Amino acid sequence: MDIAMIATEKLPVPAIRGGAIQIYLQSSAEIIAESHQVTVFSIKDSSLAENETKNGVHYIRIDEADYLAGLVKQLEAHHFNIVHLCNRPAWIERLKAASPDSKFVLSVHNEMFSESKMTREEGEKCIQAVSKIVTVSDFIRQTISKRFPDAAEKIETVYSGVDLNAYHPAWTDEGGRIRRVMREKAGLNEKKKVILFVGRLSKVKGPHILLQAIPEIAREHPDAMFVFVGSKWFGDDQVNNYVKHLYTLGAMHPEHVTFIKFVRPQVIPYFYTMSDLFVCSSQWQEPLARVHYEAMAAGLPIITTNRGGNTEVIDNGKNGIIINEFDHPHEYARVINELLSDVQKREELGRNGRRLAETKYGWKRVAENLLDAYQNA
Known part of the structure; x- marks a missing residue:
């Protein structure tokens, strides 16, 4: 087959x-x-060739x-058997x-x-025109079929x-080496218990709630040490009012918080390996954040919220813990303290996640x- 895969206009x-x-596109392609x-097909970027x-x-x-308009010209000039369009x-x-x-x-x-x-008319036209719809979670599948029941058979x-x-659990030889090197670079000794957050520093991702939980965690x-990896937007380290608020909250607990701004995707796995626990504090109806897959691959126990599709890859108590009261620090x-106190449970959850x-x-x-x-399209 001759296949076209089309990214959104956001990133290359x-x-x-x-x-x-x-x-998703790069790895599957x-x-x-x-x-x-x-x-x-994707947008131009100064560090990438236009055609390669x-x-x-x-x-x-x-x-x-x-x-x-450029996509239209490309499709008019070249016949593809399959055109896979993402999210548009x-x-x-x-x-x-x-x-x-x-x-x-x-x-x-x-x-x-x-x-x-x-609109309903736009949705119906789209569904009629496509041969297949694939969704990243059952949650997203259900949001479509609930509004457009006729789409169900195509989804x-x-x-x-x-x-x-790319991900090396700390119990492997390579993982142990990465963990030592990363902690040394970050000035974290092996006794530190590192709780990792990876994602956009956005209110819907909930990092402020984790920061509000620190006093209770630090007492026990x-x-x-909370490590926040991310910025307000992919590749953008500019600071908006919300990020300033996070930095202010973090400055109240300098012994327990460190912020790492945007890092290249190739480096992200190392931060998982150096950590002891991963938290996804999403407040919105998250489609299914890919950080869950990353944390599992790194052999980390996961704490996540019962929002959107996040729980679909979590077997509660087996490879992670699901928080229902997602907006309560x-x-x-409570859950972080329990896991930090139980090395055996953390390892059990992490190993189950890696196997999954x-x-x-x-x-x-x-x-x-x-x-x-x-x-089958």
């Missing part, structure tokens, strides 16, 4: 500036390209300002008109079919994945599921 592929969709022709082939994948990059259902009508004989597969990573995003959930070779575990403190990642969430499995979707 490969995922040099991060982004869940960009990582490289495996699919072993047996099919794959072209990935890398790891078997042909990349074409288009000006952000003219992205949709509103573009389907124009792209389908440009390549009417192609089968369109739409992957949905957020609540893109909600009333705030599109299937294809969970995202993680590069298992004076060796606890005390609940985070190896079984279900490697990129090979994602690529195979996407290929099945393409072939």
Whole structure:
């Protein structure tokens, strides 16, 4: 098959500036390209060529300002058997008109079919035009089929994945080495109990609630250290009012908080390896944050919120703990304190998570599921 995979207009592929969709496309495209022709379209970036082939994948990059028009020209000029469009259902009508004989597969990573995003007429036209819809979680699948029942037969959930070779649990030789080096660089001794947050510093991600939980945690575990990895937006270290607020809260507990601004995606796995516990404090109806896959691959116990699709990859008490009272600092403190006090439980959760990642969430499995979707479109 000759396959086009289309990213959104937000970030480039490969995922040099991060982004869940960009990582998803790059990782699955490289495996699919072993047996099919794959072209990935994304926006231009000053550090990437406009047109190149890398790891078997042909990349074409288009000006952000003219992205949709540029995609239309590309599809008019080249016939693809499959056009896989990410997260932009509103573009389907124009792209389908440009390549009417192609089968369109739409992957949905957020609540893109909600009333705030599109009218009923727009949604119905999109659903009629596509051959298949794949969603990153059952939560997203249900948000579509609830509003558009006729779409149900076209939708299937294809969970995202993680590069298992990039993440090294601390109990492995390589993981132990990385943990020692990273902690030395960060000035953290081995006795520190590191709680990791990775993600955008945004109110909907809930880092302020973790910071509010610190006094209760520090009383029981004076060796606890929160490490926040992220910035207000992918690759953007500018400080807005909310981030200033976080820094102010963190400055009240200098012995227990450190902020690491945006880091390259290739470096992210090292922060997981140096940590003891991972927390996803999402406050919004999260589609299913990819940090869960990363934490599992690194063999970290996970604490996450019962929001959106986050719980779909967590077997409560087996590879993580689910918090129902997601906006209560005390609940985070209670669960974090329990796990920090129980080394055996942390290791059990972490090892179960790594096994689950190896079984279900490697990129090979994602690529195979996407290929099945393409072939059945």
